[in-house]
Amino acid sequence: MLDLTVNLSSLGFESGLSEDEKELLFLRSRSVGLTISGCAHAVFVCELFSLLRKKLNAENGCVNKAHLSVGILGGGNMGKQLAMALIRTSNLRSCDINLSTKRPETLGEISNMGVECYFDNIRLAKWADLLFLCVLPSHLPQVCSDIHCHLPSNCLVYSFTSAVPLNRLLMLLDHNFIIKPQYKFVDYDDVTSVWLLHNQVCTALKDKLVHSATVPLSMKGGLFLDRRWTSAVLYALLNMCTAEKLDSGNTLQLLNGLFETGVSTETFTYHSFVNSPNATSDVHKPDELFPWISLVNAQTKDTPLTDLLSRNSVRIYKVADFLGVKRYLSDSTVASTTFFKLS
Structure with a gap:
């Protein structure tokens, strides 16, 4: 059906606004940006947890729920x-x-x-x-x-x-x-229009320009996701393994496999996650469980993991089909190249 109002500016959203009100229009794009980015990051966490659940199931039936x-x-x-x-x-x-x-x-x-x-x-x-x-x-x-x-x-x-x-x-x-x-906005020219390209979140997530702006820490849409969110996600994966009574040795093997890129030689160790008196060595019993990690502390305090990620300059990768297709995060290779890589 032909939309007869397309070129009628007098019927547009901004037509009835005063000049002072128009100066606040950036808040509209920020609100939309928060919704789109929030959904994108939530979907990623779900996909990552689902992927880990499948891998835990492969570990001799560690979990009961498929x-x-x-x-x-x-x-x-x-x-x-x-x-x-x-x-x-x-x-x-x-x-x-x-x-x-x-x-x-x-x-x-x-x-x-x-x-x-x-x-x-x-x-x-x-x-x-x-x-x-x-x-x-x-x-x-x-x-x-x-x-x-x-x-x-x-x-x-x-x-x-x-x-x-x-x-x-x-x-x-x-x-x-x-x-x-935790999201913050940074001042960039001509970025707010990215979030107003579509009026539906699902449609926006299939747009290459929009989903490029939702990649964590990219700031391409003027929206910055606190770096400690990354640490919290990784600690959440660690806790998921601990809840299923997976020992620390197998947990590390699983997490390193989850984010294996085939390029980096850097791997997670026990002390990547946990402080101990022997933090300079790898002295620990691999058949013991990791301690349960408070995600509140992981997001409000410095941890071994935040230090590791900072020192290794975590790089967040842009992927053309980020969250836009069903095959997203279907295997560990996709997971690693779309999110984390230790340099």
Whole structure:
């Protein structure tokens, strides 16, 4: 159907704005950029966890569940956008995604795609391996009060509630297995328009220009993701192995294989993750488990891993089909060349 309003500037979004109001238009692109980048990074974490789950299954049946259970708590704009991004741009099955919201009847499109939608936050918390918090800051205290006694210790909570500090989340949930991405904007000319190229997150993630801007630490869209997010993701993978009683020797072998590039000779060791009196040597028992690592500490304090990544200048790779096709992260080679490489 022909859109008769395309060239009518008087009907455009900016036509009714004053000059002072137009100076604030950059906030619109920032909001969209946060949504797109947030979904892209969340999908990546899901894909990486799913890949590790498959590799753990290959380790003599270390885990009982074959698939990752992903919960989304909150059915507002962020929750809906994330659900659609997971369905359309990840390798997750729709039946492995559940969404809890006060009005599940409004999520007909998502429900029809195979996602189970209901209003039972406790049920969702008990079920999920990875739980996304997509609620308003004003609702968070009550939500956390509902679920904090029901979160399994190995359930990764990933918070989109940007106005609530990480230490506040720790207190509300009494749970230290939390990732909360921190974003900052940097001033670049002609970057804000990148985020306004598309009006749907899933469409944007298939655009080479947009997904290039979502690569962590790239800053191509003027959006900077805190470097400690990288450390938190790696520590989350480590904890996932520990939860499945995988000893430190096999854990290191698995993680090094996960990010093997065929180019770098740098590998993770026990002391890449854990401080010890013998940090200058590799004296440890490979048949022992890694200690459980608080992700809150990993994002608020210096750790051996942040030091290692800083010294080796972690490089974040741009990939043409980043999050845009079903084959994304289908094997360890793709995982390594799209995300981490130690120089």
